[in-house]
Amino acid sequence: MGGAADRAPGATRRSVLGGAAASVLARPALGGARPRVVVVGGGFGGATAARELARGGADVTLVEASEAYVSCPFSNAVIAGLRGIDAQVLGYDALGRAGLRLVRGTASGVDPAARRVDLGDGTALPYDRLVLSPGIDLRFDVLPGYDADAVTAMPHAWRAGEQTVLLARQLAAMPEGGTVVLSAPANPYRCPPGPYERASLIAHFLKTRKPRAKLILLDAKDSFSKQKLFEPAWAALYPDVLEYVPLASGGQVAAVDPAAMIVRTDFADYKADVACIIPPQRAGRIAARAGCADRSGWCPIDPVTFESRLVPGIHVIGDAAIAGAMPKSAFSANAQGKVCAQAVLDLLDGREPESPRLINTCYSLVAPGYGISVAGVFRPTDGLLADVPGAGGISPPDAPAAVRAREAAYAESWYRTITGAVFG
Amino acid sequence: MRAAHSASLFAVVAALGSVPARSDAARPPAGASSCTGCHAAGAAMGALDGRTEAEIADALAAFRSGARPATIMNRIATGFDERESRAVAAWFAARGAR
Missing domain, CATH: 3.50.50.60 (FAD/NAD(P)-binding domain)
Incomplete structure (x- = not known):
């Protein structure tokens, strides 16, 4: 069974970077088509969702414009001369070997009725479900x-x-x-x-x-x-x-x-x-082009499935989504990618997704060796992701230096873990 | 660990035919999929796979009550009641055993 990119008349060999690896890992055809899921955006959210969808048996195409991802978490340390930029650069080689098709390109449009993503180079990617994880667009039309x-x-x-x-x-x-x-x-x-x-x-x-x-x-x-x-x-x-x-x-x-x-x-x-x-910012451009962004510039979603409230068949995760109390963080995007992937697989199987629970943890450095954190646990409540009462919150204001040092070390460990899990 | 997990999912897929249906055992209980954002082999936070259900559930209960000191797990464990914690614990224990 050919993949979405193979079927697309405009697909070129050059654009199908994961093709060789994907065909080696492709599961044997069992007499029917695997559902096709296109994921747009290879950041913490999209790369996570693509991996999980592939692991769950979907035929996954991940569309990403960049040759490598440059991570925002810890980039403030680079600005302050405490860390090299190389430590922020995460390649896509491992993702290309994760049983999915990696297409280098930019999604220029989505036809939700035809269930098709168009790339700028003429490639068309048909989908059964689409996951948008486009991150942010910086607004250059607001501040004079x-x-x-x-x-x-x-x-x-x-x-x-x-x-x-x-x-x-x-x-x-x-x-x-x-x-x-x-x-x-x-x-x-x-x-x-x-x-x-x-x-x-x-x-x-x-x-x-x-x-x-x-x-x-x-x-x-x-x-x-x-x-x-x-x-x-x-x-x-x-x-x-x-x-x-x-x-x-x-x-x-x-x-x-x-x-x-x-x-x-x-x-x-x-x-x-x-x-x-x-x-000021808004959801990455493709979200608005797909009709998924509202007047705020961000994307309202169903908190159980992350399916767009505006366009059926399209799910939005990560910074672009209006996720209620859940902050726009890499940890959130990763957690949402996993929950969204599960929901998409359930929907493709004809099963009702279960109400999820999601965690966010976010560390900040106040100085080298001085870490602080905020955590939250979230669940769907009245159509939005809301804090689970009694959970979450920030580090104790009166914590001793040893606790701040431990949180700084945990921050580093978190970064290694999440980048390893998503890009490694 | 990941390889073992995906291999077991594949076995399920293969057994059931072309539709990638997965057994309920493969579906993480609410909240479980977030844990691996921090917990992994080699991380300071430690992996959850391979621990027993009792070990994980007891740790969550102790974090929740405040009996076990923590930097952050006390704030997270309070988001799960006894039954929810046990479901998460059982899922990781089973995942590690595969």
Whole structure:
């Protein structure tokens, strides 16, 4: 039985990267077609779902544009000079050997009626069910002055890779006594504690490498993830380095001027030597093209199956999904990928998926060897994923240094485990 | 471990014919699939496969009650009651035994 890409008239040998490996591992034909599932996006969510679907017996095609995945978790350590970018780069070789077909390309459109994904090169991939895990799209149409060209002068570094390295270089080259301006967006966005971990590690970098330098953290909101842990830690570790400006104190960025390196609020102009702007976001582009994004720019889903509320037959996982109380994290995407894959296999078998329970765990580093965490357990409640009452929460505010050190070590261990499980 | 798991799933698929139906034993109970986000062989958190049902269920009960100190498992175990914890424990014990 040929795979979806083999059947597609436009498929080329060049685009079917996993073809040889997939045919070696293909299970014997048993007299009927295996259901075809196309997964778009090879990040933590999509790669997980693709693996699990293949393991469950589906005929899986994973569409991914990049040659390798560059992981956002731990990329703040790269920005602060604590880690090389190589440690963030995860190849797709192992996935290509996982009994699925890996197609390098970009999904340019979806025809939900014909159940077909179109790639930019003319390839058409028919599906019985489609899983979209497109991550985020950065919005360059919201913040005046912050367009796609502004990211060189003022990197976002919110998709790891070149931007991460660029921001690290700019920090390393900054003069002593310089000013770094970092801006955090309003909710929702990828990795809720990420801007605050980034602020922490940049502050650590300045404190240890750039005497008299300052970091100004401008925030479009007044409360944020792990705030009860970050703020006391900042007061203890970085009192003369990090200045936090919440929304109530005028922290919302109104415009930027990349040429003049000015970050503007309604109350002040901040002249920056290095500026990192984390802009508003929405679901990755293909989600809207497939009709799965609502007016918020994100994708409403059924919390049991992750099937789109807007387009039947399409499931959305990871950062792109509106997952209720579940944050947009790599751990969430991985957990959702497994639950979604199970539900898709059930639906293809004609069985009713069981109500799931999902866990999120998210570590942040406040400094090297100083880790904090938030955890949550989630289940479908009133059509959304809601916290299981009594579970979850953040690390104890009064924990001793040994516990912070242990959480920092667990963070590293988690990274090795999840990247090994998904990409190894 | 993964190889063994997928081989057993394949056996189920092969036995039942072309439709990739899977037995209920292959379906993880609610919450179980999230655990392997951290727990694996070689990880500081340790693998769950290969532990006995009693070992895992007792650990979850002790985390839930606070009897066993933890950095994070106390916050996660409280999301599962006794029956749910036992189902997760049984599933990992069975998976490790295959």
